[in-house]
Amino acid sequence: MARMKFLCDAERCIECNGCVTACKQEHEVPWGVNRRRVVTLNDGEPGERSISVACMHCSDAPCMAVCPVDCFYKTSEGVVLHDKDLCIGCGYCFYACPFGAPQFPQDGAFGMRGKMDKCTFCAGGPEPDNSEAEFRKYGRNRLAEGKLPACAEMCSTKALLGGDADVIANIYRDRVLKRGKGSEIWGWGTAYGKPEAPAQQPQPQPGGKS
């Protein structure tokens, strides 16, 4: 089995937040913890784009690299998970993650920073599959039921794809070929913008200081 990944098609996402709701409902995620959220660029302007973001289950995950207690592990399917019994809630992973995926419960009188919580790709954690302990700490283990993440399966427009990276990449490629656009939303130009013309140097004024 290849690596499990998410892929969000910004041409299809309608910012309905169905994925967020599905995740909340499936895992009974507490108030204040958002394993998944929808980010909209240029909100309210023509041409706005939305994308659903959660843990991307990085191949070389920075959270794993910085964790001082080494509580992260990667499953054979490429899902990045962690052991909450070992987590000390230091927040290093939050600073290291480029997607803001690690979440910390902030309830209680003093805004405590509890143990980290994040998207598990609906794969539970290091507890017996579909046990009460696993659900309480990590949420439901849909992968062990032969199912894909709830967010992707609930997506009404199928903008959010989840599963085997090769398969979902092929699904996306087919879409782009059939609708004839969309391939340009991935890559350098989207992330960093188009290369701009070099800034013009100010012309020296005659008689002025050079």
Place this chain on the structure above:
Amino acid sequence: MSARAWVAILSLLLPFALSACGEKAQVTVYKQGKYQGKPDGRPWDNERFKGDKVAWENAIKDRNQRQSEYSRE
């Protein structure tokens, strides 16, 4: 000071001098492919799939393909 007094003083100080010798290293040594937490089972090692990896992979493949409306029947 007598020799017995020295011995008594040294025997009193000895536990303090050796108190750090029993401490274990607290630095985490990261090893590629291993971590400090509990081991996790594989998704097909449960009551539903009973260790049948192929059945689990087929279930996931089926769900994967259902995400493409172009390939739905």
